[in-house]
Amino acid sequence: MSSSDAGTPALRVTISDVAAAAGVSRATATRALKGEGRFSPETQQRILEAAERLGYVRNTVAAELAAGRTGTVGLMLRDASNPAYGLLFSRLQDEAHRRGLDLVTVTIGADEQGAKQVNALHRLLGMRVAGLIVATGGISAAQLEPFADQVPIVRAGRVESVGRIHTAHYDDPTHGRLLASHVLSLGHRNVVVLAGGPEASYPEHLRAMAMRETLINAGASVTMISAGAAPEEGVDEALGSVRAGATAVMCASDYRQLAVMRAARAAGLTVPSDLSVTGCDGILPGADLLGLTTVRIPVEDVAAAAVETMQGLLTSGDTGETVRRSFSGVLVPGTTAAAV
């Protein structure tokens, strides 16, 4: 089933060519090709044959421009080199496929501040996508808000409390509490919490705040270390605290957990006898073999909910209420955290 038999330049074939070859008007060709409206079976047959013969490929973009609507949903994604985002991306795609939604993705480098993000946003909006799924923290509610009544916007992964932006997000505070409770139950009372600052990673920040609160409420002594986005940052400081008496380092992500383990090993410290370590995400393949103590975040649930919400918005229209769904993961006790 070759799409172009002759040397016909496939992309150059327009519906006019097909119509001419079949001896009908463009209007008729349009109808017959999509099987909607009125036309005689014979005519359709002829048109279909002509299209096949010429290797006609419809220019979706022009079609959607003319029709004034799009079946495409835009996805703004954060750097997929982080497996947690990669998996989210993958699941969003699967779910969208399942539901017959077309997804077009643009990613934004983590480095760019604002400008590129907005650029990417405009690129998607410029395609006149039917909806927007935002899976990056790099873009603010304020930047999104102006478009929220043009097109439904669903934020995936991260919570959003402002305006008409819908969300399907992780319950990060709960994740933090789950881990903190676990560490407390192991008897730790002098704990380091290592996380990216709110501007580096808002989810990490939420987790860290919840850990802190839970630990303090239980009477534990807590050292907060706020780092940048790079996982190595703050690790030395954390190890310093351990030498000063802390028995556990709670990291806001598995990446940081790995960094701490790496540094501990280099420093001649043994996990978990010299210090307990925890993380968060649970996405890393091999996390089980490493015995990571973590929370497996519900990527699948968030992806499914995001797409489902979007589809609801697209079909039944925006009812005016903002949908906000939250999902929490489960604790995965590992061998990196042990009783004091």
Added chain:
Amino acid sequence: MSSSDAGTPALRVTISDVAAAAGVSRATATRALKGEGRFSPETQQRILEAAERLGYVRNTVAAELAAGRTGTVGLMLRDASNPAYGLLFSRLQDEAHRRGLDLVTVTIGADEQGAKQVNALHRLLGMRVAGLIVATGGISAAQLEPFADQVPIVRAGRVESVGRIHTAHYDDPTHGRLLASHVLSLGHRNVVVLAGGPEASYPEHLRAMAMRETLINAGASVTMISAGAAPEEGVDEALGSVRAGATAVMCASDYRQLAVMRAARAAGLTVPSDLSVTGCDGILPGADLLGLTTVRIPVEDVAAAAVETMQGLLTSGDTGETVRRSFSGVLVPGTTAAAV
């Protein structure tokens, strides 16, 4: 810097609105907005202000349709849940950003056979992308070929020997040889090679073939196990061979390596004293902590080369010769493989 102050429906604002508001014609507005052609500074100023005030977002799709060309490069991607693809995706994006290329991505579920792939391809082509980067094995050369003279096509990651499809790919045979030589140097002479079959994963197949050849040439005895895509497949069989005398299991991917280690642990076998294990990829965060014996594939090089090739094709035009660049990674000796 709000993009729409009033309640103006941002997306509804067309260039005609902007032109009217600024008291000029659409043509002038077009020129001033993109800063090309001739126009007076004052006029431009007025137009820019009007655009800002109204929250104008250019309809890129219409613009590109009218202009008949695009600055956008389309990227067809495979499931990003695999970190190796996620990283490739990420690096392709970075590289494209660096070179001022806009990337639009569509992914295709691994499950769909043909139809959806072609659909995604058409979607991209319908956007009149300037070029196409294909980072999935899911689409065949035959499906790509018809469009190769419409638009430059670069395949990233996987080798392609047919027609006018350019490539920037991994030198998988070399990867296989590197690993096999390492295993041989450790004294193993009875080895299992566990890989996905050619249809499950062509790169894995290439690695496995090279391993086999290298091992056999050195006089080792080799057991080939061809599995499906799932990493657990064939693991039991591999362990069976170990009980029957094999001392090493060479996996064609790190995923499989993890699966083997998991199964070995469950079966009470110790790595590397009871059996040596190797993989391939080296992408997994934490691979170092696990001590994986692997080859780190040159994702960055492949991404850079793919984008560079594309840009060359775009700017200096297609010279008629097909560009094929191959990159090999480096061996990462780990603690999962030891001397017999």
Added chain:
DNA sequence: GTGAAAGCGCTAACAA
């Protein structure tokens, strides 16, 4: 059942 005409939002000669 089919075609003519208008137009989606924008750009690109060519005039003015």
Added chain:
DNA sequence: TTGTTAGCGCTTTCAC
């Protein structure tokens, strides 16, 4: 320097 005129490829009333 700016406006006019044609479209890009397709869809969609609305007559015929």
